[in-house]
Amino acid sequence: RKEVEQDPGPFNVPEGATVAFNCTYSNSASQSFFWYRQDCRKEPKLLMSVYSSGNEDGRFTAQLNRASQYISLLIRDSKLSDSATYLCVVNKVRGAGKSTFGDGTTLTVKP
């Protein structure tokens, strides 16, 4: 079983659509969780950290369910500029530990 598993994608959606990404992780002792986005041939860029209480940043909402070892990202009112690969990232140790990446889910938002 992969340590971090994401929806295989790709997702192709029209502008304005709501899209949800799902991610599961295998190590129940994992401590911190993130969503990054990666544009083609660029570095991963932090989108948001994920907490059990859930967090929202504009059109983006992330949720963590520790019992189910499940992380989600919701994008509302998607824009063309949201087209990218979305990476689910899990750390076993809070802060200083290595990050384990999922394979990523590619989103294309079309006009």
Next chain:
Amino acid sequence: EPEVTQTPSHQVTQMGQEVILRCVPISNHLYFYWYRQILGQKVEFLVSFYNNEISEKSEIFDDQFSVERPDGSNFTLKIRSTKLEDSAMYFCAGLAGEQETQYFGPGTRLLVL
């Protein structure tokens, strides 16, 4: 957002040659990382570095790889004798911020011929 810089942006080398990839991490932060991403594959952890020592390394980080921080600012990844399968994008990351999140440099694209 804190900025990590990397040089060179691209490197082409012959199999068996040594390469050194350089990173200038976020100033005043102590945790640094190297990751690699083979084209079309996921980002993979190589090594983490803290207080001038390796704190964790992956199976990929074998004897051909080494890291050091020679002058207190640059953070380098050396591959002693490159193989074709070392061709990848190499990302340096530094740990910063209240949330202790990793910020990635723009990467070095290494091509081994």
